[in-house]
Amino acid sequence: MLHCILNPGIAINELIFGQRIPKVTLIERNSTKPLAEKTIIPCPHCGTMHSGLKWTPQNNTAFRNWFGLYCDNCEKTIPCLTNLTSYILLGITFPIWYWFKEKWKKKWLAEQKLKFSKPLSLTQPNFKWRHVGLRWGLFMYIFIEILLPLIEGEGITQKKILIGIPLWTITGLLFGLTMKIIGGKKFKN
Numbered sequence: 364m365l366h367c368i369l370n371p372g373i374a375i376n377e378l379i380f381g382q383r384i385p386k387v388t389l390i391e392r393n394s395t396k397p398l399a400e401k402t403i404i405p406c407p408h409c410g411t412m413h414s415g416l417k418w419t420p421q422n423n424t425a426f427r428n429w430f431g432l433y434c435d436n437c438e439k440t441i442p443c444l445t446n447l448t449s450y451i452l453l454g455i456t457f458p459i460w461y462w463f464k465e466k467w468k469k470k471w472l473a474e475q476k477l478k479f480s481k482p483l484s485l486t487q488p489n490f491k492w493r494h495v496g497l498r499w500g501l502f503m504y505i506f507i508e509i510l511l512p513l514i515e516g517e518g519i520t521q522k523k524i525l526i527g528i529p530l531w532t533i534t535g536l537l538f539g540l541t542m543k544i545i546g547g548k549k550f551k552n
């Protein structure tokens with residue numbers, strides 16, 4: 364959890380992709396089900412115990428959750444954690460987005476209603492190992508080649524940026540392949 368709050372790379376996931384982690388997550392005990400199927404996300408407004416698999420790529424609900432996770436029972440949003448970097452960026456840009464927020468949220472809520480009116484799949488998603496690997500590679504590329512040198516004051520060099528592309532593509536694919544070998548059935552080609 365601390366990783367989600369402090370890691371600046373997560374801010375990109377939150378602000379651009381709208382991938383969020385709820386403040387409260389419960390895990391079913393004494394169950395042989397896989398972790399993803401044991402995860403329960405309670406709605407603080409209506410008390411509904413949602414399956415953690417409600418907000419997944421297969422339901423088209425894993426991303427674009429800028430206002431939180433939509434509760435399809437009471438139509439309110441489940442509060443989520445906010446990364447420290449996101450907080451700072453949101454604070455700085457406050458005068459820009461403040462005026463659009465209500466309008467945007469209204470539109471967003473209508474979008475959620477539509478998404479959740481379709482039947483949702485609550486089984487564990489199959490991850491494509493290549494996608495998982497490349498996403499991880501992209502994240503590492505941005506974090507190690509761009510953000511870290513900026514934070515440490517080294518500066519970004521063109522060489523680093525260019526070499527980083529093939530380097531992290533290959534490393535990402537290797538990472539994905541390793542995950543497939545370890546994770547087995549969860550991944551598909």
Ligand SMILES: [Zn+2]
Pocket residue numbers: 406407408409410411434435436437438439
């Ligand atoms: Zn609710």
